[in-house]
Amino acid sequence: xxxxLTDFVRALRSADVRVSxxxxxxxxxxxxxxGWHERGQLKDALAAVLAKSADEAEAFDACFEQFxxxxxxxxxxxxxxxxxxxxxxxxxxxxxxxxxxRGGGGGGTGGEAVDEPNTAANDDxxxxxxxxxxxxxxxxxxxxxxxxxxxxxxxxxxxAISQAARAxxxxxxxxxxxxxLYTRRILDSMGxxxxxxxxxxxxxxxxxxxxxxxxxxxxxxxxxxxxxxxxVERQFVLHADAQGxxxxxxxxxxxxxxxxxxxxDALMRRAIERMARQLIAAHSRKRRVKxxxxxxxxxxxxRNMRHDGTLIELAWxxxxxxxxxxxxxxxxxxxxxxxxxxxxxxxxxxxxVLPKVRAFAFCxxxxxxxxxxxxxxxxxxxARTLAAHGQGSTDYGHALADFERLAxxxxxxxSTVLILGDARNNEGEARTDLLRKIYDRAKRVIWLNPEPCxxxxxxxxxxxxxxxxxxxxxxxxxxxxxxxxxSDLLRHVR
Amino acid sequence: xxxSPVLSPAETLTRVDAVSEALARHRYIGSSRIATVVYxxxxxxxxxxxxxxxxxGKTELAKTVAAMLELPLIRLQCYEGLDEAxxxxxxxxxxxxxxxxxxxxxxxxALGGARGLRESVERLHGYDDIFFSEDFLEARPLLKALRExxxxxxxxxxxxxxxxxFEALLLEMLSDYQVTVPEIGTIRAAxxxxxxxxxxxxxxxxxxxxxxxxxxxxxPFPEPALxxxxxxxxxxxxxxxLRRQLVAFVQGLREMDLRKPPAISETIDxxxxxxxxxxxxxxxxxxxxxxxxxxxxxxxxxxxxxxxPTLLRRVNG
Numbered sequence: 001x002x003x004x005l006t007d008f009v010r011a012l013r014s015a016d017v018r019v020s021x022x023x024x025x026x027x028x029x030x031x032x033x034x035g036w037h038e039r040g041q042l043k044d045a046l047a048a049v050l051a052k053s054a055d056e057a058e059a060f061d062a063c064f065e066q067f068x069x070x071x072x073x074x075x076x077x078x079x080x081x082x083x084x085x086x087x088x089x090x091x092x093x094x095x096x097x098x099x100x101x102r103g104g105g106g107g108g109t110g111g112e113a114v115d116e117p118n119t120a121a122n123d124d125x126x127x128x129x130x131x132x133x134x135x136x137x138x139x140x141x142x143x144x145x146x147x148x149x150x151x152x153x154x155x156x157x158x159x160a161i162s163q164a165a166r167a168x169x170x171x172x173x174x175x176x177x178x179x180x181l182y183t184r185r186i187l188d189s190m191g192x193x194x195x196x197x198x199x200x201x202x203x204x205x206x207x208x209x210x211x212x213x214x215x216x217x218x219x220x221x222x223x224x225x226x227x228x229x230x231x232v233e234r235q236f237v238l239h240a241d242a243q244g245x246x247x248x249x250x251x252x253x254x255x256x257x258x259x260x261x262x263x264x265d266a267l268m269r270r271a272i273e274r275m276a277r278q279l280i281a282a283h284s285r286k287r288r289v290k291x292x293x294x295x296x297x298x299x300x301x302x303r304n305m306r307h308d309g310t311l312i313e314l315a316w317x318x319x320x321x322x323x324x325x326x327x328x329x330x331x332x333x334x335x336x337x338x339x340x341x342x343x344x345x346x347x348x349x350x351x352x353v354l355p356k357v358r359a360f361a362f363c364x365x366x367x368x369x370x371x372x373x374x375x376x377x378x379x380x381x382x383a384r385t386l387a388a389h390g391q392g393s394t395d396y397g398h399a400l401a402d403f404e405r406l407a408x409x410x411x412x413x414x415s416t417v418l419i420l421g422d423a424r425n426n427e428g429e430a431r432t433d434l435l436r437k438i439y440d441r442a443k444r445v446i447w448l449n450p451e452p453c454x455x456x457x458x459x460x461x462x463x464x465x466x467x468x469x470x471x472x473x474x475x476x477x478x479x480x481x482x483x484x485x486x487s488d489l490l491r492h493v494r
Numbered sequence: 495x496x497x498s499p500v501l502s503p504a505e506t507l508t509r510v511d512a513v514s515e516a517l518a519r520h521r522y523i524g525s526s527r528i529a530t531v532v533y534x535x536x537x538x539x540x541x542x543x544x545x546x547x548x549x550x551g552k553t554e555l556a557k558t559v560a561a562m563l564e565l566p567l568i569r570l571q572c573y574e575g576l577d578e579a580x581x582x583x584x585x586x587x588x589x590x591x592x593x594x595x596x597x598x599x600x601x602x603x604a605l606g607g608a609r610g611l612r613e614s615v616e617r618l619h620g621y622d623d624i625f626f627s628e629d630f631l632e633a634r635p636l637l638k639a640l641r642e643x644x645x646x647x648x649x650x651x652x653x654x655x656x657x658x659x660f661e662a663l664l665l666e667m668l669s670d671y672q673v674t675v676p677e678i679g680t681i682r683a684a685x686x687x688x689x690x691x692x693x694x695x696x697x698x699x700x701x702x703x704x705x706x707x708x709x710x711x712x713x714p715f716p717e718p719a720l721x722x723x724x725x726x727x728x729x730x731x732x733x734x735x736l737r738r739q740l741v742a743f744v745q746g747l748r749e750m751d752l753r754k755p756p757a758i759s760e761t762i763d764x765x766x767x768x769x770x771x772x773x774x775x776x777x778x779x780x781x782x783x784x785x786x787x788x789x790x791x792x793x794x795x796x797x798x799x800x801x802x803p804t805l806l807r808r809v810n811g
Binding site: 018020022023026029030033034038040041044045047048049051052053054057277297298301302305308 | 510526527530531533534537538540542543545579584585587590591594598699702705706708709710711712
């Protein structure tokens with residue numbers, strides 16, 4: 001059972017349920033206590049020990065159903081009667097358990113999950129039983145696999161498949177296209193080539209008995225192959241699906257944001273949400289409550305012990321309120337709009353640690369769009385922002401003047417000003433004096449430029465002139481860079 | 495306790511079904527998942543983190559388990575700013591100050607006859623340092639729970655409302671059932687460790703470190719059949735027909751987009767209200783008059799009022 005559980009934990013991990021070693025040990029103890037017979041209780045118990053959030057519970061459910069599924073072997077042995085199929089299957093289920101991952105429950109207690117595939121199996125079996133009349137007329141096969149197939153020893157076959165799968169590290173399967181390869185490898189190590197030789201030899205043989213045996217072997221082999229393929233596919237779903245998605249996520253993470261297509265939007269958003277969650281955890285809020293005027297008796301007494309217990313110094317309960325304020329100024333012209341979208345998406349996902357984000361959008365005129373983002377969801381808010389402010393040619397000087405009018409008074413020592421733009425000013429006036437004003441008032445001014453460093457100051461870009469009046473200038477063309485900037489921001493905001 | 499002929503309540507819970515039955519005897523009707531988790535909590539001695547929407551019986555579960563196991567329930571309501579002085583321990587300052595006064599008076603007697611500073615200091619070392627000792631320790635809920643020799647049920651209600659620092663404080667307690675007081679040392683559970691329930695309404699994510707130490711239980715809104723059973727247990731006087739109607743109605747409400755959908759506690763309150771008013775079948779007038787028992791926001795009441803006929807038709811049809 002140990003192997004089964006560790007395999008299950010591994011499957012859970014690849015489905016993005018974070019399971020620690022301590023939790024795995026807990027799972028062993030829980031499973032031991034509950035026993036393997038009551039599937040429902042086992043599931044509840046493992047869920048309580050292993051899945052620790054609503055997301056994880058969902059992933060756990062899917063994984064459990066997939067992993068602890070009844071393994072139906074009807075195809076391999078078509079020539080048994082319906083009655084003993086059911087009986088054998090209960091037996092098989094028990095013997096198969098360590099290899100196949102199905103907790104070997106006793107026949108009756110397993111609940112509906114056992115019954116269902118059973119009926120399915122029986123439906124399969126019946127017509128086949130009718131079609132191929134089992135007979136003692138077949139001679140004995142000579143190859144080992146052939147003998148196994150003819151001996152109809154399903155337990156042995158099941159065990160052989162699992163062993164072969166394990167020998168080839170099937171749980172490491174990564175991509176969809178590997179399925180055929182793994183199927184082939186498993187069959188090979190079960191003795192496929194010897195069997196094929198035998199089948200070919202017998203089919204070519206003149207004796208009718210040999211030909212019949214050859215045909216029967218081929219039929220059984222095909223069923224075995226189908227079964228192995230199913231097994232591989234199931235393992236692929238268990239182990240590789242989530243990994244594949246993460247691979248794509250990693251690629252997206254590094255890709256330039258402008259190159260990301262609409263199609264990946266959902267994935268992108270999930271990636272951003274995940275990053276935001278990690279950042280929230282890492283920069284757990286250290287918000288302190290200021291309770292002025294409340295005497296801290298304990299500290300007072302302790303502090304005054306050195307004065308012989310005469311109260312001379314008083315200690316007050318006072319805790320600092322730290323309210324980070326972020327002013328996000330986004331250029332929403334043309335290509336930069338896309339970056340603005342992702343940055344705002346990121347900033348607003350961080351609501352827990354960054355409660356006060358004010359957003360401003362400009363092309364030439366600037367306007368505050370904070371309310372838009374409060375009232376609508378991101379797509380809607382972004383669309384409205386673009387419709388209202390996205391026209392005209394970029395004019396940073398004009399925009400900075402607008403910002404001075406709109407919000408400069410609110411910028412103070414606790415404020416961080418984020419400016420997202422390519423600093424391409426269309427030969428307009430730069431108004432660095434205004435940026436200097438912001439610089440003098442704010443805690444930090446951070447300029448994020450989506451263009452690669454080498455493109456700065458080429459053409460009409462005046463990045464270096466603005467750069468002199470910023471605390472920090474970053475390139476932020478990809479999600480990875482964006483994350484670094486935001487993480488930095490959180491560190492400094494504290 | 496193993497050799498005593500009378501089994502303690504915890505020892506009678508040898509199977510998950512036994513837990514279900516015991517909970518039901520104490521009028522707590524829950525899904526099998528709840529029973530399984532309680533069973534594991536008792537036998538694995540692990541704390542349970544209970545999550546779910548407000549009013550589904552998270553706190554009630556802890557109370558029921560306490561009653562079921564015949565253990566004292568120690569409850570700690572969490573809030574922002576809760577610190578160790580309120581949750582864990584505090585020194586008895588008044589007493590400590592008095593002790594200083596007494597010490598000053600008695601110091602001459604204690605050191606009487608000692609010659610020279612060295613001897614005085616040596617003599618002083620001879621006395622126990624009781625200033626920071628258990629005598630002056632004021633136990634707060636967490637420490638109290640540890641000190642119950644027969645064990646206890648410790649309920650940390652609404653853990654999500656507390657600060658993260660407080661969570662860190664809990665870690666030692668939850669994994670090893672011990673707390674460390676710097677001046678004294680480590681205090682371990684006196685006998686059976688407490689059974690700990692933490693409840694959370696998910697206003698913020700509880701830290702991973704805490705989650706890892708706990709069994710996780712999510713209590714959702716109940717299925718209709720389960721909710722009927724709950725009402726039957728809690729408000730047995732109500733007729734079966736009305737019970738079916740009101741549960742169906744409440745279930746219908748939960749499918750609507752409400753600011754606060756009615757939970758089990760509201761269903762129970764509503765059932766009691768209808769009983770008090772001698773209602774025997776749901777009609778529009780009664781529902782309209784008593785809707786504020788179920789819904790706590792004016793917006794919700796308005797939204798539901800406008801759709802009452804449709805909702806009721808579905809219940810009766």
